[in-house]
Amino acid sequence: IGKITGCVFPLQGAGQDVGRSCILVSIGGKNIMLDCGMHMGYNDDRRFPDFSYITQNGRLTDFLDCVIISHFHLDHCGALPYMSEMVGYDGPIYMTHPTKAICPILLEDFRKITVDKKGETNFFTSQMIKDCMKKVVPLNLHQTVQVDDELEIKAYYAGHVLGAAMVHIKVGSESVVYTVSVNKYAKSHISAWIDKCRPDILISESTYATTIRDSKRCRERDFLKKVHETIERGGKVLIPVFALGRAQELCILLETFWERMNLKAPIYFSTGLTEKANHYYKLFITWTNQKIRKTFVQRNMFEFKHIKAFDRSYADNPGPMVVFATPGMLHAGQSLQIFKKWAGNEKNMVIMPGYCVQGTIGHKILNGQRKLEMEGRATLDVKLQVEYMSFSAHADAKGIMQLIRMAEPRNMLLVHGEAVKMEFLKGKIEQEFSIDCYMPANGETATVTTNPSVPVDISLNLLKREMALGGPLPDPKKPRTMHGTLIMKENSLKLVSSEQALKELGLNEHQLRFTCRVQLQDPHSDPDTLHRIYTHLKSVLKGYTIQHLPDGTVMVESIVIKVSSSAEDTNAKVLLLSWSYQGGEYFFTALCIVKRLMYQ
């Protein structure tokens, strides 16, 4: 069993607040791609990961054993159709069921915006998205999947978005765990399974590793404060949402707040949103966090006291109201229609709860644009208040330390989108956990040497025998040699006693006996010589067991000494010393003594 190394390098880019994730891991001779994200900040090929690191030309199929996608955010799966259909990859793509259901929707939306709205050409088509998804093999939680004879993977709940998974990858006795972020609920379950397989390498996103996050309570407070202030001055609040984003949580929050404050202004939820969300949440109920699940159990997702279904005619009603509508980036559909109606009034507000892709209205107003060009050359004056609220759930500094504390990896690897120095965090991790921490830059290979632990069973008999040898119990500082035989059978290793090994292997035990002849000048009779030898040895070899046996031999411990007359010389005696393999250590002692006898 030699030294095994794992190589990891990110194919992702440096970037602003949102980067792209794409990591290549080489472990036990297998190559695995973790995530395949798109960089939203670029308009050209820089938005795609640089696959030339894998191969200069040609398809990637031969170079990759599998691709694993952690969750549906575009900075983790946005380049998947490009990779599989335009660069070329026909192998398996693994992701959880919810991710598989949601990815194509986001990819298609994204494609529409990029191609139809922005007129880009080097981009994947709708058909490519479909072809790509055909290569997807969905993963169930806690189910081991054999990618091939040696590579197995398993998905665990990570929880920061619907369907987000932490992936455990194993080749032989080496393992890697990859996660983007982990929420509190998932964390309480990690220790249960991760105890059994402390990974050699834990790979985590660290874009937010150097931040200390403001509490969720304060973010929610800010949201409620803005909504309340707008309602109080008679304004209308538009909240464009993605069906599976924060919509449900924000609804529950508003409902509770309305109840508490006894507010009367109407809150509406567009029906398209309701149907889609209900559909997906019912499908993936086991994938949601506690809070959402509890809501579902207590009531139908959208049976609220204060929140009603929206009708497009309501947008013209006077007075304050709050409306949740899709799509989330204001790029089309109902939310855009409502926005056009309300944008001209400064008493109104639009709250964007997430990142908006370039080319969308959402992106433009978040960049401060106050005059928008709409279809038919019409300009829209944006007078309403624009609020950007981020509820993203990436792990911060404390979160990463907690993750390492629970997972207890042998090595840590942090991947980040920014070319930022993180020496302090590296030092902190190395100090607190006494493990190596790697932070490879794009295109840089991190070689992690793993020392796989080799589990060996020991037979009870052997263990008992060693203990029966007596003496003090083995001290960790003073190891005691144990003799046994190591048997390797069907991927398991066992340490057994020699007798048991012989029995199992069906072999006979052989005895080794050595003999040595020493010539002595001694005219006495054989028995006399033997007796003299016995007496002499007894006087000089104190502490040894020396016996004069009736069968005419002398035994020093287990060394047998016989005397016989020499055939050639009547005054000479031939001493025959013999000992078995075990008794060999005394041989040299005996020989020395006997030689001394000769010169007596």
Place this chain on the structure above:
Amino acid sequence: EMEAVEFDDILDDWFIESLKTYKDLHVYQLEHPTQVIEWTSEKTVCVTGYSLSKNEILELRLPLKLFADENKGLCAERDFKVAHGGFTDGPVRRLRHIPGTRCVVTNDGLSSDLQVWDLGGDDSDVIRRTGSIAGRRNVSERGSRIAARLSSPPQVLHGAQSSDVQLTELTSGRTLYKLETDSTDPLSFLQFVSDTVFLAGCCNGSVYVTDTRTSAAPQLSPPPASSGDSVLWWADASVGPHPSSCRVVRLSSSGQAVVSDLRSLGGGAVCQAQLDVQERCCNLDHIRVSWAPTLDDCISVSGFSGVVQIYNTCGWSMELQERQPLFQHRGHVVSSQQTDDSTPVFTTAHIWHPERPRTLLSAASDGSVHVWDWVDPEQSAADGCWFLY
């Protein structure tokens, strides 16, 4: 990180009230509590741990959202960023930034020696120790106080007792000035009020006013008249355009606050009050009193409990009357993460933002750090219900 908290729980009274009583509110949880919050630049502060063994020094960049005045709504960034970090071998109880440099000087509160650190620039995010400055005495019960003002070459004023206050040149270690006095009163306050004049306040309430240019003995002002014996005193001086316009507030461990003019420090107070500090904890190491940098007449008090109080001294008289705070930040008590109920959470430090009139940062024993911009209840009452932001 997503927290599985019931919404009904978070919509408690304080939370609902906070929608009106704070313009901005940010709540953070450090891994370890800090006794130090010190500005190192317009947008960065330093915090440090005070456990007896290893600790961290962190330089944190304040969230962008706090500074985005015009397009505030467009900025979603609410988090602290760890700009630089380092490790210390012992506790850090005092930390002072040396203006004009990237250096900070720390003291562990156990000895009188100081440690000198380089916060680092753009090329590295590690804070490194570059040296140390020996205090005049080896052992000190309360540790040294540290003060600094802009000077070239950089200098640091420090001392644990009135008898060992000295001004040391940072790089050479040369002593430039020594406060000559026989009394050995432990210090609770050390501050420059101008380039050459500094105040050394003792725990017993007396204050030395010293001009480093003269070799004359420092002026000693006696402690304020107070009702209790064995009270301890803390102080803060408001730094105005001229030392003569400077005011000093002294706060006792029994909650008596005395305001004096620097000119007539010995002569008598300008006004005083008995503050309603609601003392909850016996460890007085964390008492802090501070003048608000831009709000006239306002002082802030913390350390008696888990609350930060703001008082308006305008309208105080010479009589020792009980006064109520203008505003109380109860955030640390309400959102305490502490699981151990036997020791209530208490505030360990607070500072004002140098320019934003009502913005403060406060820290507590449970590791929480809050950044809050409070609404003046008197002003908002006058304004009515129209919220401007």
